[in-house]
Amino acid sequence: MQATVDLDDPTYLDAEYMQRIAYLVDAAAEPRRPLRVLHLGAGGLALARYTAATRPGSYQQAVETNEALIELVRAEAPLPRGVKVKIRRTDARAAVESAPEGSYEFVITDVYDGARVPAHLTGVEFLRAADRVLRPGGHYAANLCDGGQMTFLKPALAAMREVWPHVAVMAEPAVLRGRRFGNVVAAASAAELPIAALRRRCAGAAFPCRVVEGAELSEYIGGAAPATDATAIQSPPPPRSLRSF
Template identity: 85%
Template sequence: MPEPLRFDRDPDRPNLLHLVADEVVQATVDLDDPSYLDAEYMQRIAYLVDAMAAPKAPLRVLHLGAGGLAMARYVAATRPGSYQQAVETNRELVDLVRAQAPLPRGVKVKIRHTDAREAVESAPEASYELVITDVYAEARVPAHVTSTEFLTAAHRVLRPGGHYAVNLCDGGQMRFLKPALAAMGAVWAHTAVMAEPAVLRGRRFGNVVAVAADTELPIAALRRRCAGAAFPCRVLEGTELREYIAGAAPATDATAIQSPPPPRSLRSF
């Protein structure tokens, strides 16, 4: 039986709230600074947000998985006037965020209560410049948001030149990660991943942020930000990424699997 969702206040910073689901910290929200991102994987997604368009230019963003709306707050703070829609199946989570971590005044995010797959399949064609998938169920990425069929639907709702970003996680033999990355490569012309070397080698469980587009990705900017991060990480793309995937077949609706559960000792990832 999953544990109830809750926000834990940081003992050193009372307005820093940690969203805990299934006893794992899933997101952190700073009520004083909407541009603050505590999670390393969110920082990596932010590297793409910062680099994909001119500074402060508004974007149309679809968030698949609302969480604490930390990434939506970041987009609103750094790109004022952005149109954002968040998709979340868990009404308890949305109610908790609205009650204990409300959005700053003037920040508007439309929230839909539906499944991520249903949301992209029903969205108008070429309606967003960025789609971010950060969907978890009991601390695992569901299989149906990694398949070529799902990704093809996400591709359809992107405008020309639009970008896709996803938060994945794996460890060990990477049986979940590599087919998911292969599926992205089957749908988009350009893909890249950002992750710590130990995670990519399967030596420990952790997050891998993958990004994709039909146009050239801002690889130089991503490498610079990843190298200068508090916890530096690698960027794999092109031949290096293809060699890493090592011939894994793209995940499909018939073959996709959910990500493995995080180790019990892991409090956040």
């Protein structure tokens, strides 16, 4: 299921997890400064359109493996003239590993195989590759999901902590506690994250959520070992009640 794309208002994001990633993009630099962004998982290009509208002149590359989806977007929801978004059909990890060092200020991972996050995009090896292509002070963001015992999420977050000194998550408390299956947006950087700005935006959202970082995040992860290529698992499938397929 793809988020709604409003061709008349590209700043409209209906998916809550996309709104949370947008909070990070908004706080990453002074308003309207162009950014270089790599989107892993193109979808309907909702976040790319948002970035282009709020930061004109940004250079963005979007990676997608679903050729039918790419053609649908090009035919039914083409990008406005002058918007710099290059779409590539390739695997997300291959795109990261082949990208030049220090070439992006943002890497955003929103990749799902069906309704599950692929394991090979959560381990330390992949995250180190993502860090390599970030410019100094750049940001990594990922849309993850889990529920129950959080056996997927906690190792994925531990892997992020292994690569970056600053990591935070934005999610509803019931999701973080495993009482409800849902999305968790994780953000990371070698530089300080804009935690105060994220807290304000998350608290004032239509569906408020928490920002967890620092010692509180360390306590949440507990003894979970960082995910690696040898140990990473894909995220669990959503409950049947949440599926649209």
